[in-house]
Amino acid sequence: MEIEARIGKMLKEKGLTIAVAESCTGGLISSRITDVSGASDYFEAGITTYSNRAKITLLSVPEEIINRYGAVSRETAKSMAEGVKKAACADIGVSVTGIAGPTGGTEEKPVGTVFIGLAIEKGTYVRKFLFDGNRFEIRRKTSDAALKIVEEYLEGKPI
Numbered sequence: 131m132e133i134e135a136r137i138g139k140m141l142k143e144k145g146l147t148i149a150v151a152e153s154c155t156g157g158l159i160s161s162r163i164t165d166v167s168g169a170s171d172y173f174e175a176g177i178t179t180y181s182n183r184a185k186i187t188l189l190s191v192p193e194e195i196i197n198r199y200g201a202v203s204r205e206t207a208k209s210m211a212e213g214v215k216k217a218a219c220a221d222i223g224v225s226v227t228g229i230a231g232p233t234g235g236t237e238e239k240p241v242g243t244v245f246i247g248l249a250i251e252k253g254t255y256v257r258k259f260l261f262d263g264n265r266f267e268i269r270r271k272t273s274d275a276a277l278k279i280v281e282e283y284l285e286g287k288p289i
Contacts, residue, residue, distance in 0.1 A: 133277045134162050140284040141172035141222075148280065149174040149218035151189055151210040153201065154228040154244060156180070158273045174218035179210070189213030202227050204245050204256045211247030212254055222283070223249035226276050228259075230268045244272050248279055248289065255289045 131139075141148060150159050160176025163169055177188055182201055185191040191209040199205040207225050215223025228244030235241035242261040247254060257279065261271040283289055 132166075133274075133281055134166050137163070137277060137281055137284065138166045138169055138172060140281070142168070144284065146221040146284075147172050147174045147218075148222040148224065149214045149220035150176045150276075151214035151223065151225040152176065152178045153180055153185070153210075153226060154230045155226050155269050155273050155276075158269055159224065159226065159276050162273060162277065174220040175214065177214055177217070185210060185213075189217065200239070202229055202239055202243055202245065204258065207245035207247035207256045208249075208254050211249035211256075215249040221251070222280065223247070223254075224276055224280060225249075226272050228261075228268070228272060230265045230272075232265060242268050244268070244275070246272070246276050246279055248283060250283065 157178045163173050179185045179188055182196050186193050189210050190213045195205045195209055207227050210225035211223040225247035229235050229241050231241030244259045247256045261268045
């Protein structure tokens with residue numbers, strides 16, 4: 131069984147809903163979740179916020195956070211996850227923000243830098259990753275990692 135189906139099964143069994151805020155993956159995570167028949171039982175929304183303005187207006191990410199830490203940061207990922215959870219009235223909010231390349235990287239944040247956020251009732255958690263590969267591979271690895279984080283949470287593993 132694919133990870134999307136396993137997550138869907140667990141969400142259904144637990145009576146939980148999920149919403150996703152995506153930047154560098156451009157909707158790939160939402161697409162993968164909704165590839166599973168019956169996803170409407172647990173998938174509330176997927177919001178692709180590529181621009182800073184969209185992060186601010188659609189997810190309520192404070193402009194000061196983006197100005198101070200950047201769109202690709204632990205702080206922005208945290209705020210995005212919390213924003214999508216609240217906007218969609220979901221039990222779980224997942225966010226991804228990163229640099230898929232091949233342009234946009236810096237010495238401090240090279241191509242492949244990704245932050246994934248998970249907002250749940252007891253708090254918000256963010257993990258940083260550095261993926262290698264081309265744009266497609268980085269986007270795919272990011273979506274894989276985000277889904278794995280959700281799966282581990284639903285299985286009761288430490289976040």
